[in-house]
Amino acid sequence: MSSDPVREVADAYVRELARHEPDAALAFGLVARPLPDLSPEWLVAKYELQGATLPALDAAGPGDEMLRAALRERLERERLLFDTGFTPRLVAGLATPVHLVRYALEGRAVTADAAGEAVLATLEASPAAVREYISSLRWARDHGDRFTGGGVAPVRQLDTLASQVAMWAESDWFGSVPVVGDVDAATRARARAAADEIGVALAELVGVLRDELRPVAPTADGVGEAVYADLAAGMLGARIDLDETYAYGWSELQRLVSEARDLARALGGSGDDPVRATASLLDADPRYRLDCVTAIQAWLTRRVRETIDAVAPAFDLPAAVRDVECLVSEAATGVVYYTPGAPDGSTPGRVVWTIPSGVPVAATWQEVTSVHHEGVPGHHLQFVLTASYPELHAWQRHLCHIHGYAEGWAHYAEQLADELGLIRDPAERLGLVLGQIWRSVRIVADIGLHTGRPIPPNALVPEGEWTPELARDLLVDLALVEPALAGFEVDRYLGWPGQALAFKVGARLWNEARAAHQDRLGEAFSLRDFHRDALALGPMGLDPLRALLAR
Structure with missing residues (x-):
């Protein structure tokens, strides 16, 4: 007691x-x-x-x-x-x-x-x-x-x-x-x-x-401005400036699309849409193509195991981090997701790659960043580390699940993976940037669809009003999301107002906190110590997390 x-x-x-x-x-x-x-x-x-x-x-x-x-x-x-x-x-x-x-x-x-x-x-x-x-x-x-x-x-x-x-x-x-x-x-x-x-x-x-x-x-x-603001606060654990966040999303989207086009041209893409041209080449490249469920599962398991070994310099890893199952499910959604293990250890954490039924083909170059997000150093690592801190109350270790915290960490982890050398070639880096474009579309589409904000002047799409069809087109055209999955994504944004902000808004906080910490410590800064001390605070809303990280 x-x-x-x-x-x-x-x-x-x-x-x-x-x-x-x-x-x-x-x-x-x-x-x-x-x-x-x-x-x-x-x-x-x-x-x-x-x-x-x-x-x-x-x-x-x-x-x-x-x-x-x-x-x-x-x-x-x-x-x-x-x-x-x-x-x-x-x-x-x-x-x-x-x-x-x-x-x-x-x-x-x-x-x-x-x-x-x-x-x-x-x-x-x-x-x-x-x-x-x-x-x-x-x-x-x-x-x-x-x-x-x-x-x-x-x-x-x-x-x-x-x-x-x-x-x-x-x-x-x-x-x-x-x-x-x-x-x-x-x-x-x-x-x-x-x-x-x-x-x-x-x-x-x-x-x-x-x-x-x-x-x-x-x-x-x-849902409208007022309800959306409340829902976003619930999803993030923070009140945010929706105008500033909307502008940030557009700025990031334009920056990242330009970066993707430069990468694609360097990889041999040409024409009006060099990114899609490059993607077609990479999808057919035997270095990245997986042609059956067995091959997909074997690659997923191997990549997660290799990544656990590679992140050790940046984290104090508990042994339980290796207790993870990698599954392939023909669930017709095409997403990769993570489910944490049971609090009593009776079931392990699971990284699940869903593929459309009857279409057991995948290209790894575009999915590596999803593996980092869902597995290591993303969700799986964060959940296991949180559960390993005995000083945290059981509620925080096992029950405090906040989208802004968890998805923000996992999106931060995607870029961290690149810093740690886990992105192995330019093709995988293009996949990383496309994933970041996806999360940027989430910001502008989610806010725009729910609050009615107009589309501002930009170089990517004509000004006008948001529709679900336009949001789907942005995902397909800019992030190369498959059309069926893009439709599922937009329906998800509409069904979970504010949740789509959690990824880049949360990652932005993690990056800002890390930069401020590094400025304070200078040469004494240690990435390993920052991760240990920050994650030891335990899951919480972004408002209290921001206050604690600023101390």
Whole structure:
């Protein structure tokens, strides 16, 4: 039991979370339910719990002041996300509650041991979790007047999720969770029955999305200036100047496009679009081309392992950083993503490369920067390092997930990888710059689509008004994003307002803090020490992080 009054408040908060959220239970070494509580009752109770914890936190005597600052910011901002309606009505093409149900089973198998029984328990809990999510969506609709952004997600998001969930049901994705080894017939029958019931629940969700919510959903995608500012603050953990950030995004976009064109010409590209011409050459180059799932997975595993070895001079690496799985999923999205390991170590962190089903071809030159972002020195390294700091409270080590902090670090890590020599040739550097262009488009498109800001005078696109089609075209034309993935990306921006800012806005803070630290220390500056000391502060919103890094 902690004698620190701030930690006592945090302990009480996490213990209540643990009754409903598996990660909180595992962080405290408690028995965890298979899946999070997705019911409207818990949505409301958690909001009230956060409201009650804030005054308790402020009233606590002197104690862990970094924890107090981090927890206060997160409680306030999570309540703000609720007040906009974002959390209760959450429907999007990525990371909604129903996606979390699927992610809990990604890459796992039912086996004849305790781990396999846990997977089976998750399968059997999934239908109820889907139905809890349905109840929450109905509750948000019925209480829409209390939310500044309304209680039903826009039509585009409802249609996107309905199509995804219908595809999961039609393909029997949950029924494809492997049952392997010496598993008895009764267990196999339980797995099959659970998958069948999940299919029924998913069909119910599709019906709710299409038949109940769509008729009352807004057709406009943008949320407007005031709601967007609140959502961006929640995603970043900071209030930002939207005009200045919008201008910064345009400046970065033009700078990076010019750099990409120079690199492409040096690599042999010519014509009106030297970047695309160079990309075609590189995609066909056997040095970079991978032609099957086995080859993609082998390259991904090898590159992550080699990168872990290469970053050692810049970090104090815990042994757990090598506990990472590299998976390939034919999920038809084309993105690389990371899922952290369980707080109790029962599952490792995973870097997952998704490829369109039936198209098992990839070009490594453009994906190296995604590997650095999702793996090392990006998300995987940051999560493992955070979990290794015993002085941090369990809430900060395992439960404090803030887009501005995590995505900002991972985007900073992309450029750091280049500094550390992990970008091996000009082709991979072109891939790095294209990734940075992608994140710059995110800034201008996200702010423009949601707030209605006009397109300023620039050398890349005519002045005018934002549309989803224009945002997709910028991703395709400037960042060479595949058209289907570009459409998915823009739908994501529209479904998660403000989240797209986290990458470059967060990285900007990390770079500014590092530069200021280096100016103060001069020749005594050590990159390894900066990373150790900065990451030891633990995850937190960008506002308190900025204040602490400036000390």
